[in-house]
Amino acid sequence: MASSSSLLPSVARGILSSCRPALRPGSMAPFLSGFQQVRPASQARGKKDSTAKKGKKGPREFKQGNLKDLEQFALCDAMRYLRAFEVGREPTVSKYEVHIRMKTRRDGPVIRNMLRFPHSVQTESRICVVCPPGTRIEKEARAAGAVLVGEQEVFDAVKAGKIEFDRCICHPDSLDALNKAGLGRVLGPRGLMPSLKTGTVVEDVASRVEMLRGGTIYRERDAVIRVPIGQLAFSPEQLRDNLRATIDQIKKDAAGLNDRITKEVYEVVLSSTNGPGFSLNGEFKSDNSPDIAVLQGV
C-alpha cells in the first residue's frame, strides 16, 4: 500500500490518507465531496461547459471563411496548373471537377437534381435497356444510343458474367421477365438492377436513355455540391460553358426551393482527379495566362 501510494500525485495521496481511518460506507459522502473540490480547475470547468451545451444545438449556419484570406485564380490559370498535375494520366479518366460551396443553414432542404451539360463529361456511358424485342421501343432505345437492347440476350450476357454497361433501364412490359430471370443477385450489388424505386423502370425509355447519357446527378452535402464538369481534354471555352450551365442550374434550384429559405453560391472551386483545388475568382483569363489554344488536348 505504502509503496503504491507513493507513486500517486500528492493530491490523490492526500485523499487516501484522509479516508484511510474511515472505512465505513457511511463516510463516503463527505469524501466524495472533498474529492470533487480538489480536482483541477480545468476539469471542473469542462464539466460545466458540457452540461451547458446540452440545450444548445450549435451554430445555425455553416461557418464561412473570409474570401479575402483566399488566393483565387482565373479559370485559365487554374486549368494550366491542373493540366500540369494531371500530366501523363489517361485523358479519358482524369476529369475536371467543381466544388460549389453554398451559403446555407445547417438544417432545411438540400439541393438535389440532375443536369445536362452542353459538352458531355462522360466519355461514354454504356446503357443497357431491357424491353420486349422487335418492338418500337427497342428501335427507339437503339436510336437513343443504348448499347445493349433486348430481353433474353441481355439476361444471357449478364448470367455469363459479361456486364458491359454502366446503367440499366427497363420497360414496364419486361419487368416480369426481368424479375423471373433472377438477375438481382448479379446486378443488385452493382446498383444496376432496375426498379421502380430508383426510377429505372420507365415507359419512355428513349428519353431516359438520352438523359442518362448526358446527365449528371448532383446533390448538396454539408453545404457543398461536387460535380465532375469536364474531361481533361476540354478547351477553356468548353469548360466555361459547362461551369456556367452548372452554376446557373444550381442558382435556379436554390431559387426554386422555398420562399423562406435563402441559399446562395458562396465559392466555386475547380479541381481535378489528381490535383488540388483552385478557388476561382470568376474571371476567364488573367494577364499572364497562356494562349487559350494550348490549354486543350492531351
Place this chain on the structure above:
Amino acid sequence: MVNFFKRMRKLKTILNIRIGPGAAILPTAASATKEFPAITRFHLTYASKIYGGHQGARHFWRNCLPRLKYHNPSIPITVRQTTDQEGPAALTVYFSEQPSNAASLLAAKITDKHAPKPSSTEQSVILDVKNLEYKDIWKKVQNITGAQEVAATAEELNQLAKLEEMSQRAVKDRERNAAIRQAKADHARMLAEAKGEVEKLKQI
C-alpha cells in the same frame, strides 16, 4: 469543405510545380535555332514496378513532367505504364524537322512500341532511361533539347524558405503535443489507479 487555411497550405504545392528540376522552357517554333530545333511532344514508357531500372523513369514523370508541362502547356506529353519489367524504359522526344546534334549522338538503339509514330514533319529520338536517376534523365533532356531553365524569383525562394521553416516548426510542435497528451494520459491513469485502491479499501 476543408477550412481556408488548410486548403491554402495545401495549395502551396503549386510552388513546387513552378520551380525545381524540370522547370524549363523548351524551344518552340518561334524560339528554335539551328542547334536546337523546336520540340513538338514527349512520350515516356516504363514498367510499373521499380526493379529492372524503372525507378528513375517513374520519378521523372512524378517530379519533372508536371513542371515541364506547366512551363510548356502547348507540348503534349503522354506516359505509358506497362507491366513488362523486361521492356524498355524509354523517353521519346519529338523534334520538328530534324533532331538536334546532341540528340542524334545520344539516341539509343531501342524501340518503344508504345510511343506514337512521328508525323511527316517530326523526327523522334529515343533515350534509354533505364537505371538512371530522374535528375540524370532531366540533365540528358536538357542537353538534347536546349531547354532554358526558369530561375526561381526572390519571392518564390522566400516562400520556399517560409514553408521549410513551417515544416520544421511542425516537427517540434508535434513532439510538444505528444508530450502533453502523454502527460494527460499518465495523469488519468494514476487517478484511476488511486480510485481503484479506494474501492479495494472499501471492500475490506
